[in-house]
Amino acid sequence: MSTDDPAGRPQTRAEARAAREAAEREAAERASAETVPPVPVAPEEVGLRLPSVAQPVSSSAAAQPSLNDPQQKDPAQGESSAGASPRNRRFLYTILAVVGVLVVVAGGLGVISLLQGPRISQVQVDPAEAIQVSGSRVILTANQSLQAIDESQVTVDPAVPFTVDAAGRSIGIRFTVPLDDATDYTVKVAGATGSGGGPASDLQTTFTTPASEVFLLNRSDDDDRIFSTDLTGENAVPVFTHPRINDYRSTSTSLVVAVEDDDGSRVLVMDHKGENVHELTLPGDGYVSSVQVSDRGGLVGYIYSDRKISEDSGRASVLVTQLLSGEGEPHVVEVGGDEASIAEWQFVPDSAAVLFIDFAGALSLDDRSGDAGAQNLGLAAKLLGVSRGTYTAIVERIDQSIVELNLADGSETPLAASDPDFGPATTITPFPGGTLRHIVTRDDTGLPIGQSIIRVDDDGAAESLIDVPSGSAILQACASPSGQYAAVTVAPNLVDNAYDDMLVPLPTTLETHLIDLRSGDELVALTGFDVSWCQMAPAF
Known part of the structure; x- marks a missing residue:
């Protein structure tokens, strides 16, 4: 049996078998060419194909591309298909592993959070x-x-x-x-x-909480000074000096100082180091006293009087409020549309409201943050104090009864007597947890023999904190903001203690006693007065 070749000539079995074997060798060579680079050949040999086993292959030849093999691939392409794919798979496996670990950790933390509760x-x-x-x-x-x-x-x-x-x-x-x-x-x-x-x-x-620091005013024949000090008095530092300091008050960030010059008063605002000073614009050329501040409202208030006053012109003892920043104009408090002369006044703590008694005896409340104007609260003889955080004032009515007045609704209750009863108080200063009451002690015949400051708790329990003998005087008692300490200003030996010539005259020698209200122990006695815990300066 024979097989025809492509040219049409009949082939013998031997020829057909030889043709098949040649075809199988060519297929094997093509398969080998996919992994082993073919041997380069000379240009004149293009078209001839020799068995790969018959031609030695050198290392340099193996690196060169073939010119005559259409199936030969670029070496870079071969590296990408043969080597990059496993690296890509390893990178993918690494990413998946990291993500898996994060998921497990996050899940574990979530479980722990759920087991522990909020933190x-x-x-x-x-x-x-x-x-x-x-x-x-x-x-x-x-x-x-x-x-x-x-x-x-x-x-x-x-x-x-x-x-x-x-x-x-x-x-x-x-x-x-x-x-x-x-x-x-x-x-x-x-x-x-x-x-x-x-x-x-x-x-x-x-x-x-940090240890307290206070400011204290000290007057002398040369200059007046405001000092900053701790409660030991051993680290006092002067922060502001002027020939005549009439009054001052302190906020959490600022000092407000009223000074006297030849032409009248000036009001200066500065930081606690006595720096970055700016002056407030007053309603005119005049005098300032009874300076107070509203830290929460950002306001300063004071009593103002013109230098020149006659029966027909000039303002006397009007209450003025203005912004601590110095922005805007000063505003005079009015009652019934008229500027009122004020006998005494106080800022209500933690607000911008002022509580005052005019010279007609009318007690009024005016919130300076709004435009509602003054609200009448009846007649009063004396404004004793306003409690922090309660919006409650202690007022002496014209019938000499002392009441606790709720400033929110106008209701009032009699102030409870102390136990033991030390007698009527000339001043009462509220603090969180009780009151400080200034008492004149008397003998069996009713003659004064001394003065005392009595601490009275909210439940009425009373205890004397400090006693001074006849011949000395207590000018003021103030409590620290929390009621932890008291500052009592004493003028000793009044017979030999001459008054100064300031707008509000005071004895030239004054001392301030700091007392721990929790234990009743005196901490220290400091030279000076008008400690910054007080809402207003002392008067005598």
């Missing part, structure tokens, strides 16, 4: 501000949204009145009175639960 992620508090003003806050931020927090879940140690405002992840605890100085406070929220459920946990933080 604190951030705490915000300003301890320095907290000892100076009411209304400071500590804000706890949890790591997840919380279910509603009830005030009963919150405790503060040492105990202090507070309110709670919670939403989302935040819990705000607002202290309604200033805090004690140099004290560790612990705030705890018991049983806080995430909004999505899960176990409850306690959120707790502790912060420390």
Whole structure:
């Protein structure tokens, strides 16, 4: 049997078998060419194909591309198909492994969080501000949204009145009175639960308030000075000096100082170092006294009188308020549309409202942050004090009864007597937790034999803090913002203690006694007066 070749000539079996074997060798050579580079050939040999086993292959030849093999691939292409794919797969496996680990870790942390309950992620508090003003806050931020927090879940140690405002992840605890100085406070929220459920946990933080520093005024024959000092008196530093300092007050960031010049008074505002001074514009050329400040309202107030006053012109003892920043004009307080002459006045703590008694005996309240004007609260003989954080004033009515007046609704209750009863008080200064009462002590015949400051707690329990003998006088008693300390200004030996020639004359020798109200112990006696805890300067 024979097979025809392409040319049409019959082939023998041997020829056909030889043709098949040649075809198989060519197929094997093509398969080998995919992995082993072919041997380069000379141009004149193009078209000839020799068995790869018959031609030795050198290392240099193996690196060169073939010119005559259409199936030969570019070496770079060969490396990409043969080597890059495994590397890509290894990189992909690595990424998948990392992602898997992160998923496991995140899941584990989520499980731990669910098992532990909420935790604190951030705490915000300003301890320095907290000892100076009411209304400071500590804000706890949890790591997840919380279910509603009830005030009963919150405790503060040492105990202090507070309110709670919670939403989302935040819990705000607002202290309604200033805090004690140099004290560790612990705030705890018991049983806080995430909004999505899960176990409850306690959120707790502790912060420390700084030691108190006060300002004190010291007058001399040369210059008057305002000093900054700690409660030991050993680190006093003068911050402002002027020949005649009539009055001053302190805010959390500023000093407001009234000085006397030949042409009248000037009111200066500066920082606590006595620097960055700017002067306030007064209503005219005149004199200023009874300076007070509203830290919360950003206001300064004072009693102003023109230098030239006649029966037909000039203002006498009008109450003026203006911004501490110096912006805007000073505003005179009016009653019934007329500028009123004021006998005594006070800023209501933690507000921009003024409480005052005019020379007609009318007690009025005027919120200087609005335009409602003065609100009449009846007749009064004396304004004794206004409590921090309660919006309550202690007032002596014209019938000599002493009442606690609620400034929000006008209701009033008689001021409870102390136990023991030390007698009627000439002045009463409220502080958080009680009052300081200035008492004139008398003998069995009713003659004065001395003076005392009595601490009376809210429950009526009374105790004498300081006693001075006849011949000396207590000018003023003030409490620190939290009621932790008292400052009592004493004029010793009045017979030999001459008065100065200031707008509001005072004895030239004055001393301030600092007393720990918790223990009743006296800390130190300092030379000077008008400690910055006081809402106004002393008068005698």
